Amino acid sequence: MLHLNVNILNAGVFGGSWRFPGTDGTASYTIEHYTSIAKKAEEAKLDAVFLADGPALDPGIKHRTGNNFEPTTVLARIAARTERIGLIGTLSSSYNDPVELARRLGDLDHVSGGRFGWNVVTTAGPVAARNFGRDGEIDHAVRYQRAAWFTQQVVAAWASRTRFASPQGRPVVVQAGGSSDGRRLASRVAEVVFSADQDLEHARAFRAEIRAGAVQFGRDPAEIVVLPGLSTVVGSTETEAKRRRELLDELLPDAYGRGRLAAQLGISLDGLRDDEPIPAGLLVEPDEAGGSQTFYRVVKEIIDRENPTLGTLLKRLSGGGGHRIVTGTPEQIADDIETWYRAGAADGFNVMPDVLPSGFDDFADHVVPELRRRGLFRTDYDGTTLRAHLGLGLPALEGAA
């Protein structure tokens, strides 16, 4: 069975989402934005809501709304207002204390009746680092060494917890970060992998690699759910969907798109005109990049393959960073989802609507029923926990065998 989460990325994945006609531009600064989308996701029987996060103010804030609520407080509130939907929150392994995090996340799992999943990330960038006493980003390899140690501490603390038991045993471990270090961590600890991929064959190989790696760690590959991010632009006709996409491209604040791309590639784009190609000579191999090697690779592959002008590339990414974008009718989007799913490129998707809430309303009202008609998606929840929705058992403790 296909798995679907909705990624409530503030106003939507597109950089111009907050400016979309009929959208309240600052709604994502109110808690109701998150609780009402979560309720809608529960009505649509999705597996979970997903919250990305980082402990810093996004330098692009001037031109694009940013994440601005801390995930455990948001998810504790959503838990109070919903009954079944899973609750996945991103919490940094780089800038948290493992004792504190294990307790807080374990308690959130208990409070929510066993619906919580922890997305382990290694926080990139100098801006977050400076909020924790550092002058710059921690080295990529060091971040991942710490992540492995950190996750082990947290999972062991959950396993030894008796006071506030959770119906799902312990929170589901989710992982995002697809560099070689990230893939190794995923094979070792992840029960759900949030990935980024533009290409079906690549995604298939990625999933196969994670599963094979899991076997090496003595795990059952069937106990890993791989969910690529999928940005959606839904229209009732193909023309309408394309128009929506074009409008979003127009609404993308140029300074935001350039700033984000420059940060992602770690190069300056100052002075480069929109009609000039990206100077490929400035790019290093992804394994040598800092920040996020995954998103670096995704963008570099587009540049290598298509040699786009800066303007074309900015439109192609539309401020979304590199997740795949599908634009079309509900049937066309369902076709795409079905193709990836049947090809073994994905166990489902972390759906990233273009604009929130409207893009998600369209997805829930039109794409989900189409997936149901094809027998790909549940008509109701079977269980009450996130583990049950994902079809996951309770894994043995790492190193305990």
Place this chain on the structure above:
Amino acid sequence: MSTIVQLVLAVGDRVSLSEASALTALARDSGVAAIRLADTPDTLDPTVTASHLAGVHSGIGFVAEVPTTHHAPYNTARRVSSLDRATGGRAGIALLAGDGDEVSDATAPDPAAADPARRWSEYAGVLTRLWESFPRQALIGDQEAALVVREELIRPVGHDGVYYRVAGPLDGPSSAQGRPVVVADLGVLDPAAVAESADVVVVEHAAGADDALTEALRAVGRDRREVTLLGRVPVGSPADVLAWVHEHRLDGVELVPAGGAAEVAAVLRAWATEAAPPPTLRAALGLRAEVAA
């Protein structure tokens, strides 16, 4: 001004989560200003619990106990600020004096420094400045001009102290009450340590507390009326407690019932007053409607 009541609940220990939910409604209807969520090894995490209870019941404040131990200040600032905005300006923190955390210790400017009271003062100062670093007036969301914020109103804090280095600014705007309320317990902390940052001071030994606090506040250029002084009591007959409050010029009480849900409910009924819920926690605690941010 009527007597301010803050109720302490140990959720997960003496009362269950569902009992706490029922007590929250009763407390609100009894005119209680805030529920303070205790943090002990036997309680559920107070920020999670506060956020959850606030998702069920509105109209009452929540003060989460958070120790400095295991919590980096930037994380605490974000989390309590999120709670404050989610509750429409009805959140606070009772910052407990303690040690450092695994993340901050790795970069501590002076690794040998370990005085809980000094750490508290520095930590509380970082919190309040972070909470003022992104004033909500900065958030304009001008869709036409493609401007989310007036960036010039957002200021990093650039804190470089003995225990912590924190750049800031915070990632979200301030709440309807400006910033969350800071509650300080005297004991490990003395009035001088809390004078700069506390909005509420809680004492067990009330004799002389008002004078000592007044003096400490004056030394940092603040007025006694800017701070609410609460006396912590296990409970007793309201008449006796009120006489004690009056005798020592306290502004109110922090009630700490020793028993389970039934006892807490009985205490609430004994203390009930009829008052419409004030618009923010700050107002409920008799503080100025809004602080700088």
